Amino acid sequence: MTAYDFSSTRLFVDAPMSEGAQIDFDDGQANYLRNVLRMGEGDGLLLFNGRDGEWSARLVEVAKKRARAELVGLTRPQTPSGRLRWLFAPLKHARLDYMVQKAVEMGVSRISPAITRRTQVSRVNLDRMRANAVEAAEQCGVLAVPEINEPETLEAILARWPEGEPLVFCDEDAAGADPLAPLRALAGKPLALLIGPEGGFDPAERKALSALPQTVRIGLGPRILRADTAAVAALAVLQATVGDWSSGR
Known part of the structure; x- marks a missing residue:
């Protein structure tokens, strides 16, 4: 694997890239x-667009209000996007910013806000989410910025869940269960992780999740975790067990 260059300024740009091409930066x-x-x-810098x-x-x-760069050479080829989708009940700004940044660092390829019955935040700022995702990708050597979906109700998401795609459901009622055993069977499959709201899932939502054949229920230990902590913990468990941290991927 090509070594990362963390000493150079690194920016995301939405423009085609090839040797000699010139890139105009936004304001x-x-x-x-x-x-x-x-x-x-x-002065030199590194650029990526998530494709090239x-x-x-x-x-x-x-100049005062503009800047332009010329591409010199490819430093790292584009790697295939991962197959890890993260669904979550939105939180307030500061904690949501943290969760999005950490999800990008942890290799999430698709971010899906899921409005549950106990979600405390009714509006989601997608531009802010994308800005946080871009910043995390720039700082951590990530080659692609995750796709960010429009918020949907959990009910709507479950109603059309793809057949054959496992949905890992972090359940506080499964605190004593081993989270690794059910995950090992998911090796090689696209993965999706659902993190619920601070107040937990509504009984009707829990019933709908349990009725979905693709649901894989795991616990995250004996302690009650905040939603942002649970997201990082669960992503680490997935990546280490069947994701790109494991030897089998």
Whole structure:
């Protein structure tokens, strides 16, 4: 695996990439490069778009309100996107920001807000979620930014759940159960992880989850975890057991 370069500035851009191509940065990125990082013409950086790998580039123009870079060469080829979907009941801003950032670091490829009956936040700022996902990808060497879905009710999501795709359901009532045993059977399959709201799932939701043939119920130990902590813990368990941390993937 190609070594990551953590010493260089790294930015996500939504533009096609090839050797010699020139990339125009948006206003926010231009301001960041010029006024925050104090970079100038000739300085190098890394760019990625989630499709064409990671490229080295050099700044060819840095003006008051614009900046442009020229692509020099491919530093890392694009790797296939993972098959790990994360569904969660939205939280308030600060904790939601944290969860999105950690999910990107942990290899999530698709983020799906699920509105449950006990969800305490009724509106989700998708632009803010995407900004957090991009920032995490930039900082952690990730080559792709996860797809972020529009919020839907859990009921609607379950009603059309794909046949053959396991849905790992973190259940506080399964605290004493071994979470690893049911997960090992999922090796090689696309994975989805559902984290519920702070108040737990409504009885009707729990019944619907239990009735879904694809549901895999796991516990996360004897302690009560906050939703953001549970998300990180569960993603770690999945990745270590049947994900890209395990030797079998």
